[in-house]
Amino acid sequence: MGLAILLIGTRKGLMIARSTDDRRTWATDDFQFLNQEVYSVAVDTRRDPPRIFAGVGTGHWGPLLTYSDDLGKSWTEPEEPPIGFPQGSEASVARVWQIQPATDQQPDVVYAGVEPHALFRSDDRGQSFALVEGLWEHPHRPSWTPGGGGACLHTILPHPTDPDDVMVVMSAAGVYRTRDGGTSWEPANRGIQAAFLPEDQRFPEFGQCVHKVAFHPEHPERLFAQNHFGVYRSENRGDSWAPVESGLPSNFGFALVAHPHRPETLYNFPLQADAERFPPKAKLRVYRTENAGADWEPLSQGLPTDPYYGAVLRDAMVADSGDPAGVYFGTRLGEVYASRDDGDTWALIAGHLPDVLSLRVAEIA
Amino acid sequence: MTSRLLLPAALRHYAEEQAEVEIHGGTLGDALDDLAERLPQLERRLRDEQGRLRPHVLMFVDGVSVRGGAPMDTPVGDGAEVFVAPAVSGGTA
Numbered sequence: 001m002g003l004a005i006l007l008i009g010t011r012k013g014l015m016i017a018r019s020t021d022d023r024r025t026w027a028t029d030d031f032q033f034l035n036q037e038v039y040s041v042a043v044d045t046r047r048d049p050p051r052i053f054a055g056v057g058t059g060h061w062g063p064l065l066t067y068s069d070d071l072g073k074s075w076t077e078p079e080e081p082p083i084g085f086p087q088g089s090e091a092s093v094a095r096v097w098q099i100q101p102a103t104d105q106q107p108d109v110v111y112a113g114v115e116p117h118a119l120f121r122s123d124d125r126g127q128s129f130a131l132v133e134g135l136w137e138h139p140h141r142p143s144w145t146p147g148g149g150g151a152c153l154h155t156i157l158p159h160p161t162d163p164d165d166v167m168v169v170m171s172a173a174g175v176y177r178t179r180d181g182g183t184s185w186e187p188a189n190r191g192i193q194a195a196f197l198p199e200d201q202r203f204p205e206f207g208q209c210v211h212k213v214a215f216h217p218e219h220p221e222r223l224f225a226q227n228h229f230g231v232y233r234s235e236n237r238g239d240s241w242a243p244v245e246s247g248l249p250s251n252f253g254f255a256l257v258a259h260p261h262r263p264e265t266l267y268n269f270p271l272q273a274d275a276e277r278f279p280p281k282a283k284l285r286v287y288r289t290e291n292a293g294a295d296w297e298p299l300s301q302g303l304p305t306d307p308y309y310g311a312v313l314r315d316a317m318v319a320d321s322g323d324p325a326g327v328y329f330g331t332r333l334g335e336v337y338a339s340r341d342d343g344d345t346w347a348l349i350a351g352h353l354p355d356v357l358s359l360r361v362a363e364i365a
Numbered sequence: 366m367t368s369r370l371l372l373p374a375a376l377r378h379y380a381e382e383q384a385e386v387e388i389h390g391g392t393l394g395d396a397l398d399d400l401a402e403r404l405p406q407l408e409r410r411l412r413d414e415q416g417r418l419r420p421h422v423l424m425f426v427d428g429v430s431v432r433g434g435a436p437m438d439t440p441v442g443d444g445a446e447v448f449v450a451p452a453v454s455g456g457t458a
Contacts, residue, residue, distance in 0.1 A: 060421040060451040061376065061410035079405050084414030092413035 009038030009358035055096030113153035147171025188238030244293025255317035282307035330356025379407035394437030
């Protein structure tokens with residue numbers, strides 16, 4: 001691996017870490033976007049030069065969606081507002097929760113998920129985004145409620161080979177799927193529990209607080225979900241879901257990451273409960289399955305052994321494309337840990353930061 | 366009508382590091398529409414995409430807050446000072 005860059009979005013700015021020695025050591029740049037929350041970051045390597053995106057919350061001054069074509073040395077905000085609801089809709093973008101480049105077949109398409117629940121699409125590499133009206137006009141939308149973090153569309157999953165097939169995940173609305181390029185959307189939550197609802201209403205058509213969905217590109221029909229209580233697998237791209245929690249100390253959490261090369265390997269960071277958002281028994285552990293969720297094992301070699309109370313948020317764990325894979329997570333205690341051996345061993349690569357909100361990593365040719 | 370928009374330090378980046386910029390218009394809405402033509406990134410820090418003052422932005426025209434009612438209809442006289450401030454709505458570190 002030549003140059004690897006790791007984008008670290010925090011509550012108070014963006015830090016970029018770089019490694020030129022196959023991820024053994026990392027050097028960090030100064031903070032950018034000082035005192036501004038960086039909820040979403042992305043690296044788009046489909047064109048040369050690669051483009052880095054940041055979704056920045058400027059506090060009093062509204063959200064900012066910006067990009068860099070020089071690996072973070074300078075940033076561009078288009079003169080025309082890159083993202084915003086149409087005039088007359090009465091809505092305004094409160095936060096950019098996710099920036100997701102589409103697949104290689106659509107090298108200029110970039111998606112963005114925002115608060116309030118909405119999906120935007122760019123066809124010009126993120127210079128300008130248009131509201132995906134089909135989801136915004138969905139008849140379920142008036143019934144969608146905000147999760148604890150807000151009314152966010154936080155995860156976007158384009159199908160790796162079918163550009164018309166896109167899945168989104170919203171809190172607390174659940175999983176929705178389009179198979180016609182965004183014109184129509186259907187919920188895909190069958191089997192996922194809404195543990196916070198009355199007992200006889202816990203499997204609704206929609207309204208679940210799904211925290212993250214992940215899949216391996218070789219098996220786009222097989223999905224994994226970390227729910228607000230519940231870890232699930234679907235074998236039919238969301239038509240139905242079943243629990244896969246054996247070996248996990250808790251079925252609550254946010255982060256869920258697929259291994260880049262092994263379709264049956266995923267990583268999870270459990271938390272004790274919604275009312276106790278700490279690692280179970282205060283032990284800092286990543287959990288890995290190597291059999292598609294049938295069993296999960298704890299990974300802790302190299303991680304602190306003292307009691308640890310830092311949670312990992314939904315976009316603060318990622319894997320790179322290396323082989324063996326690099327896996328990274330950032331905590332709300334402002335520490336970033338990395339493994340360069342599929343999760344077997346870990347090392348701290350950045351610490352004493354503000355709480356980590358988002359991570360993305362990429363190899364730069 | 367020409368007035369002066371006085372900027373807090375956090376927004377000067379969007380105005381070539383100037384502490385104030387001229388704006389033109391007889392109401393605050395017209396003046397900010399004018400600003401959007403010349404310094405669009407600055408204008409969108411003050412108003413959302415529906416043209417509403419952002420919730421935590423304070424603006425004063427000649428010392429009088431425009432909050433309440435219809436802020437964009439506030440008259441802005443020739444030579445007026447339009448002062449921008451972040452609302453003291455924080456409290457978190």
